[in-house]
Amino acid sequence: MKEIKKLTEAILRKDKSVNKTQFDKEWFYSVEDLEDYLKEDLTGIESVTLPLDFDGVKYPIQCTTWEDLERFLHRDPVESFRGSVLKNRKKE
Template sequence: MKKITEAIIRKDSNINKVQFDKEWFYSLEDMEDYLKEDLSGVETVTLPMDIYGEIMNVKCATWEDIERFRQKEPLEDFRGSVLRRKK
């Protein structure tokens, strides 16, 4: 998993982004390409973005939503399992 910050993402011109209601939203497809990770579980909103001079509706997410999804442990749903309690 790449260690990055929102400041790095905001400066990168390859990632389409839009500011809406004082918050930055990033194109989920561009973020998947940049991070080389599957982000299909991230909560998204569809916003209009100007891409190459054309207005397109794009699935977007905030930096907080993306980071929350990336930091989730693979077996988080099994925290209370019997195996974990045995010691």
Template sequence: MKKITEAIVRKDTTIHKIQFDKEWFYSLEDMEDFLKESLEGVESVTLPMDIYGEIMDMKCATWEDIERFRQKEPLEDFRGSVLRRKK
């Protein structure tokens, strides 16, 4: 997992971002390219973004939502069924 901070992401010009209601939202498609990771499970909202002079609706997420998803343990969903301790 690539270690980054929000300050680095905010300065990067290849990532489309928008400030909405005092909070920054980042394009999930751009973040996937930047991190080279799949972010399919991140909670997202669709916001209009100006991309090369054209307004497009993009799936976006906050930095906190992206980090929460990235720090999730890979087998967390299976803990109760597959990795159950036998008595």
């Protein structure tokens, strides 16, 4: 089984390799940076586009919250597959 890094929001917030911004008292983390940091494909994670500042220039970046990241990483990996199998079975 693949070993996942022990990660807490405190560790993530301190890590300089993951761009982040605080918006309305909640922290949002760059999805692309999280993919690199975790070495995980986060396609389909709940995210919003927020302006992140790089050298005084703001760029629109897909960001996610800690809660959405946890929920995504702990989801059932065959959840969407099961749904598609059941839909196909009902058509027969």
